[in-house]
Amino acid sequence: MTLKMQIDDVEITFSDGETVLEVAQRHQKNIPTLCYDNRLEPFGGCRLCIVELVGARNPIASCTTKATEGMVIYTATDTIETYRKTLLEMVASENREIDVHPLRGYASNEFENLSAQYQVDTSHFSGTKSGTTKSDDNPFILRDYELCISCYRCVRVCAEQEGDHAINVMNRGFHTQIITEFDGLLKDSACTFCGQCIQTCPTGALADKKALRSVEHVNDAEINKTRTICAYCGVGCSVDILTNNEKIIGIHPAMDGPANEGALCVKGQFAYDFVQHPDRLKTPLIRAEDGNLHECSWDDALDIAAEGFRKVYEEYGKYSIYGIASGRAPSEASYSMQKFIRAGFGTNYIDNCSRA
Amino acid sequence: MSNPLVDMQKPDVIFCIGTNMTECHPVAATGLKKAIARGAKLIVADPRRIGLAELSHLYLPLRVGSDTALLLGIAHVIAREGLINEDFIQNRTTGFDDFFEHISQWTPEWAESITGVPAKDIETAAMWYGAAVKGAIYYTLGITEHICGVENVQSLCNLALMTGHVGREGTGINPMRGQNNIQGAGDSGALPNNYPGFQSVTDIKHQEKFKEAYGKEIDNEKGITKVTALDLCGDSIHAMLIDGENTLISDPDREHCEHALRSLNHLVVIDIFLTETAELADVVLPASAWGETDGVCTNTERRVQRMRAAVPPPGEAKPDWWIISQIAQRLGFKGFDYIAPKEIFNELCDLSPIYAGLDWDRIDNGEYQWPVPHTDHPGTPRLHEDAFINGKGIFSNVHYRDPAETISDEFPVWLTTGRRLESYHTRTQTGRAQGIDYLLPEESLEVNPNDLKKWKLVDGEWCRMRSARGAIEIKVKATDRSPRGTVFASFSFSDVPVNVLTGSGYDPITHTAELKVCPVKIEPL
Numbered sequence: 013m014t015l016k017m018q019i020d021d022v023e024i025t026f027s028d029g030e031t032v033l034e035v036a037q038r039h040q041k042n043i044p045t046l047c048y049d050n051r052l053e054p055f056g057g058c059r060l061c062i063v064e065l066v067g068a069r070n071p072i073a074s075c076t077t078k079a080t081e082g083m084v085i086y087t088a089t090d091t092i093e094t095y096r097k098t099l100l101e102m103v104a105s106e107n108r109e110i111d112v113h114p115l116r117g118y119a120s121n122e123f124e125n126l127s128a129q130y131q132v133d134t135s136h137f138s139g140t141k142s143g144t145t146k147s148d149d150n151p152f153i154l155r156d157y158e159l160c161i162s163c164y165r166c167v168r169v170c171a172e173q174e175g176d177h178a179i180n181v182m183n184r185g186f187h188t189q190i191i192t193e194f195d196g197l198l199k200d201s202a203c204t205f206c207g208q209c210i211q212t213c214p215t216g217a218l219a220d221k222k223a224l225r226s227v228e229h230v231n232d233a234e235i236n237k238t239r240t241i242c243a244y245c246g247v248g249c250s251v252d253i254l255t256n257n258e259k260i261i262g263i264h265p266a267m268d269g270p271a272n273e274g275a276l277c278v279k280g281q282f283a284y285d286f287v288q289h290p291d292r293l294k295t296p297l298i299r300a301e302d303g304n305l306h307e308c309s310w311d312d313a314l315d316i317a318a319e320g321f322r323k324v325y326e327e328y329g330k331y332s333i334y335g336i337a338s339g340r341a342p343s344e345a346s347y348s349m350q351k352f353i354r355a356g357f358g359t360n361y362i363d364n365c366s367r368a
Numbered sequence: 369m370s371n372p373l374v375d376m377q378k379p380d381v382i383f384c385i386g387t388n389m390t391e392c393h394p395v396a397a398t399g400l401k402k403a404i405a406r407g408a409k410l411i412v413a414d415p416r417r418i419g420l421a422e423l424s425h426l427y428l429p430l431r432v433g434s435d436t437a438l439l440l441g442i443a444h445v446i447a448r449e450g451l452i453n454e455d456f457i458q459n460r461t462t463g464f465d466d467f468f469e470h471i472s473q474w475t476p477e478w479a480e481s482i483t484g485v486p487a488k489d490i491e492t493a494a495m496w497y498g499a500a501v502k503g504a505i506y507y508t509l510g511i512t513e514h515i516c517g518v519e520n521v522q523s524l525c526n527l528a529l530m531t532g533h534v535g536r537e538g539t540g541i542n543p544m545r546g547q548n549n550i551q552g553a554g555d556s557g558a559l560p561n562n563y564p565g566f567q568s569v570t571d572i573k574h575q576e577k578f579k580e581a582y583g584k585e586i587d588n589e590k591g592i593t594k595v596t597a598l599d600l601c602g603d604s605i606h607a608m609l610i611d612g613e614n615t616l617i618s619d620p621d622r623e624h625c626e627h628a629l630r631s632l633n634h635l636v637v638i639d640i641f642l643t644e645t646a647e648l649a650d651v652v653l654p655a656s657a658w659g660e661t662d663g664v665c666t667n668t669e670r671r672v673q674r675m676r677a678a679v680p681p682p683g684e685a686k687p688d689w690w691i692i693s694q695i696a697q698r699l700g701f702k703g704f705d706y707i708a709p710k711e712i713f714n715e716l717c718d719l720s721p722i723y724a725g726l727d728w729d730r731i732d733n734g735e736y737q738w739p740v741p742h743t744d745h746p747g748t749p750r751l752h753e754d755a756f757i758n759g760k761g762i763f764s765n766v767h768y769r770d771p772a773e774t775i776s777d778e779f780p781v782w783l784t785t786g787r788r789l790e791s792y793h794t795r796t797q798t799g800r801a802q803g804i805d806y807l808l809p810e811e812s813l814e815v816n817p818n819d820l821k822k823w824k825l826v827d828g829e830w831c832r833m834r835s836a837r838g839a840i841e842i843k844v845k846a847t848d849r850s851p852r853g854t855v856f857a858s859f860s861f862s863d864v865p866v867n868v869l870t871g872s873g874y875d876p877i878t879h880t881a882e883l884k885v886c887p888v889k890i891e892p893l
Contacts, residue, residue: 151803175401175423204394204789205807222803238678241665241734243658244792246545247373247395248667250734253659253678260659260679270734271373271667277394279792283801284659287679291641291800293654294683305642305652310684310694317651318698320634324607334597334605337558338612338638338688339550341655342663342675344712345688346549346556347564348704349611352692353591355582356701360560360569360591364553365613367594367880 017083032074032085033061041087044096044126046103047163048075049119049212051267051274052172058103058163060096060126063087071095097130105137106186107215108158114232115223115254116154116216118264123161123215142186143217148197152205152221152282155190155198159217162188166209166218173275178203207281211265211274222282223254223262230256239266242280243340247271249280260284330357337364371504371540372669372737372749377402378538381500383411383493385435385524386510386884390419391789393508393544396668400506409500411493413438413485414510415784416814416856417849426492429851430483432782433771433885436516439523440768441479441487442494444471446530451498456532460761467526467763474768482768498531502538509546509786513883515772517875522764529761535752546787548658549665552672555723555738556716560591565720581719583702593879598624602631609636609695611688612655614643617794617862620881621837621871638691641796644862653691656681663687663709664731666738669749672726673734771885772873775853779835779887781823782854785870786884791860798860811861812845813890816852820844823890830893833857835869835886841893842866855890859883 014025019036026035031054036043046058054075062071066084071092074085086092103123104110110127112120127134143157164181167190171177178201182191192201210218237252250269254262263284267274296313297305324332335353337346346364353362376382376399389397397420404410404423412424413435421427430438446452447468457464476487476494483490497503505528511520524541533539545551557564567574575588597605598619608629619625629635629648637649640657655661660681666672689712696704706712710728717723725740725747736747751757775782790808792798813833815825825831827846832839833855842857842864850856859866873882 149806151806172402172405173398175398175405199807204390206394236678238659238676240659240676240678241548241667241673243548243797245393246547246550246668247393248548248665248669248671248673249395250673255678258679270673271669271671272395275395275398278790278804278807279798280395283792283798283804285802286797286800287657287659288682289641289800292657292682292685293640293642293646293652294685296654296684297642297649297652299650305647305649310686313651313653314691314694314698317636317653318695320636320650321607321609321695322699324634328604328606332604332606334592334594334608335558336594336597336608336610336613336615337553337556339547339553340658341612341688342549342661342665342709343552343556343716344663344709345611345692346553346558347712347716348689348692348696348706349609350557350559350564351582351703352609352696352701354557354563354578354586355584355703356696356699358584358586360587360589361597362558362591363560363594363597364550364558365547365594365615365618366550366554367878 015079015081017079017081017085019085020087026079030079032063032072032077032079032083035079036063036074036085036087043074043087044129045075046123046126046161046214047165049165049169052165052168055164055168058099060099062092062095064089064092097132100127100130100132101134101136103161104132104134105139106142107161108141110134112159112216113224113227114235115227115230115262116219117213118211119214120216120219142188144189150198150205152207153198153210154219154221154224156217156219157190159215160190161215163214165212165214166190169208169212174204174206174208176202176204179209205278205282206276207278208275220262226256226259226261230261235261237264242276243284244279249276251276251280253284260287325357330359331361333357333361335362337362339365369540369542369544369669370534370751371542373399375504375538375540376400377406379403379408379500379502379504381409381411381496381503382506383497383503384420384506385413387506387508387544388414388418388420388510388786389506389508389544392546392787394789396544409496411496415851415854417851426489426496428485428489428493430485432784432854433514434483434768435511435514435520436523436766437479437482437768438485438490439520439527440471440474440766441476441490442497443523443526443530444474445476445491445494446498446527447471449495449498451495452530453532457530460756461529461763462760463763464530467765470765497527500533502536503531503533504539504542505533506542506544508544510884512878512880514885515873515875515882516769517880518877519766519769522766525761526763529763535750535754537750540750545668551668551670552664552666555666555720560593563719564716565722567721577719595874595879595881598628601628606632607634608632610645611638611692612640614645614794614796616644616648617865617867618859620867620883622865622868623838624871638688640685643794643796654683654685655688655691656685660685661687664713670737671734672723672731672736672738674731772882773836773885773887775887779889781888781890783833783835783869783886783888784854784856784884785859785866785886786856788858788860791858793860794862795860810843811858811864812843814847814850814856815844816848816850817846819852820846824892825890826892832891832893833869833888835888837871838868840864840866840868855888
């Protein structure tokens with residue numbers, strides 16, 4: 013049986029189990045959210061996703077309400093939009109700042125963007141700020157809770173996505189604080205520094221300390237993203253490399269990555285700066301008569317590399333030459349390597365690094 | 369993996385053996401955690417009380433190197449309790465009657481005597497996995513890095529075949545690959561027994577095909593493995609081209625390995641850093657790194673994905689394929705006039721049936737898992753759904769064998785090795801990433817607190833650890849993760865070169881080193 017409902021005067025179909033928000037998003041309705049992350053169970057905390065349900069006394073949270081047959085929904089009436097603006101102004105009144113640098117994290121500008129969209133007047137409400145920034149000497153995760161809006165996305169992503177349950181909520185209401193067990197450092201908790209909390213935080217309260225090292229020289233508009241696959245294990249997580257002026261300044265998980273769906277680990281998230289490390293080899297090296305390696309031109313190095321193989325081949329024959337391909341380089345490297353041995357010397361004296 | 373990563377959320381019973389997934393494949397482990405949250409049962413067999421063991425419903429702390437015995441015991445109970453899948457055995461397998469006879473002798477009590485795992489826990493594991501609707505097996509190098517790696521894998525296959533836990537959602541036999549493109553290296557033919565696409569070099573059809581493609585007569589015999597090649601360095605092997613492997617630190621028996629590489633007439637190393645291995649080379653060629661190189665990699669679930677350059681390489685560094693092609697051209701080899709990686713990948717696709725439906729542009733979104741036999745094919749997330757590639761699934765009548773070396777009065781402690789979450793391989797990369805030191809500043813030897821006194825060790829102090837091949841000094845860390853009588857260290861830190869000690873033996877078929885078992889003696893410094 014086809015299930016039908018009406019959203020903004022248009023009749024649409026939906027599947028059993030879908031929430032009103034999911035159905036509306038599928039139909040390109042731009043309903044604002046702050047506590048919502050489509051990878052997590054709906055939470056219904058921020059109330060921004062409220063919509064008008066005809067026949068209901070009050071607006072309903074569309075993220076936690078299941079769609080039912082015959083529902084009539086209005087997503088953006090004047091009343092609803094006023095509620096949303098007021099909610100945003102109340103949230104904004106508790107925070108130190110709203111405009112944060114996008115290098116703080118993948119979702120860090122969500123609150124800023126909604127505030128701009130709703131022309132939030134930050135002076136509308138004034139009073140005590142909430143949240144106390146936690147001093148934590150770890151090199152990866154900034155815990156700037158003066159920007160926290162208690163959406164609990166960090167707590168939920170840690171529990172539901174990562175399964176680590178490293179952080180939780182202390183106190184209630186205005187005194188809510190996100191903490192580790194016994195309110196200690198992340199290092200002493202179950203935290204694995206996967207960075208998921210940073211990337212889901214909608215205000216930048218949790219932020220990427222490593223990326224923020226570049227904050228002084230990088231304008232928002234100058235961050236480029238390149239989609240690639242993580243450099244480490246065989247899971248093959250999709251990531252976006254953040255660059256500025258030919259420098260890698262951070263990593264975002266790809267929320268649509270087929271192997272990881274937005275998840276990463278500490279290596280994929282933070283261990284990228286080996287690439288532009290000063291130790292990188294920049295020129296070919298050849299061993300000279302003094303027994304040491306010396307810089308030389310590509311032409312000379314390639315000639316010497318080739319000549320060495322030629323000499324060994326001529327003296328000892330084809331079974332004296334062996335190739336070891338890399339499990340880290342792209343397949344074009346391994347393919348070229350096996351072809352070098354097979355098409356070049358006619359042997360199968362080729363292997364890769366998987367046996368050790 | 370026989371099954372896709374997304375299937376990790378779907379089993380009823382998960383059996384993890386020899387895989388420290390929360391540290392080595394953390395993102396994959398999140399799938400298992402979701403399955404557990406949904407109500408799945410987790411069985412973990414590992415000598416060490418690793419993170420997965422803490423999550424498990426049943427933990428089987430087996431003695432290092434005793435996996436085959438444990439798996440025979442489990443197979444015995446599954447058969448004894450009638451938890452076999454008769455339809456599957458009938459239709460999809462061969463050799464069950466012999467196997468049934470074979471396992472009747474390997475009781476859980478016998479398995480306990482070898483593994484140290486209580487017979488009743490072996491029975492429970494068998495009952496859970498055998499009775500599951502969707503039972504899935506996950507393993508890593510804890511299964512393969514043994515002299516009996518092949519028997520270990522065959523033993524896991526036996527379990528899946530007798531229960532029919534293969535070819536369906538949430539089941540399967542799933543090895544987790546450890547490097548971003550180690551699957552791709554095999555796919556591309558960098559193997560002594562296979563051309564690209566796992567086409568056997570001894571098959572006349574494949575020989576003809578590659579002779580025509582490459583314009584060169586190629587041996588109709590398998591080549592030698594890297595392990596054998598290193599053994600023959602200076603005798604019959606005199607030149608090597610090594611791309612992106614720090615052989616000296618990652619391979620077992622460092623002294624042997626260093627001697628081998630030093631005895632070559634000509635060693636050319638392509639790498640991004642001057643690694644310990646590159647330092648021995650006659651020519652070192654600087655490669656462009658991850659983030660600087662366009663190319664293709666294949667992940668553990670056979671998903672073929674594009675890697676893209678985001679920044680230019682430093683100085684004069686060049687892509688590996690360019691470097692290899694340039695050497696080839698200087699030697700007069702034909703077919704190396706590539707100007708872009710796209711041409712090379714497309715050539716690989718043209719020659720490999722498993723990639724036949726792919727090309728550089730089609731894999732832009734990473735939606736294909738091989739085999740993709742033709743361009744209309746959607747890819748194969750799940751292997752063995754209707755049939756096995758080679759016909760019927762074959763039961764293997766495996767026998768337990770002791771590790772190459774067992775503990776003795778001289779070397780009374782089991783050493784096992786592996787990785788840690790925060791470091792990767794020989795730390796050429798993670799050792800140069802800021803912040804990682806905060807989490808893992810140095811290597812240490814994990815020792816059970818109750819062993820400290822007996823061995824006169826002090827937590828946090830140094831000890832000397834010796835095997836039949838060498839000795840190293842390492843700091844002691846008391847932890848319940850290690851069982852009594854067994855210690856653990858990673859091979860990541862070159863200042864604590866654990867591979868000086870390892871290398872007691874190799875699997876005779878795969879030549880994979882027994883890096884997971886090494887008897888040692890430990891003394892305070």
